Amino acid sequence: MExxxxxxxxxxxxxxxxxxxxxxxxxxxxxxxxxxxxxxAAKKLVDACKE
Numbered sequence: 001m002e003x004x005x006x007x008x009x010x011x012x013x014x015x016x017x018x019x020x021x022x023x024x025x026x027x028x029x030x031x032x033x034x035x036x037x038x039x040x041a042a043k044k045l046v047d048a049c050k051e
Contacts, residue, residue: 007045011035015049024050 031042
């Protein structure tokens with residue numbers, strides 16, 4: 001799935017920044033709070049941003 005088609009570039013760049021600064025687990029929590037996503041969806045987004 002191409003997340004750039006679904007989510008804004010701003011969110012994706014913010015997720016990448018958070019990954020570098022606070023780590024994967026806290027980034028997943030951040031995404032869930034900001035977007036209301038489920039745990040699995042947030043984890044998939046974070047994983048996609050790592051690549």
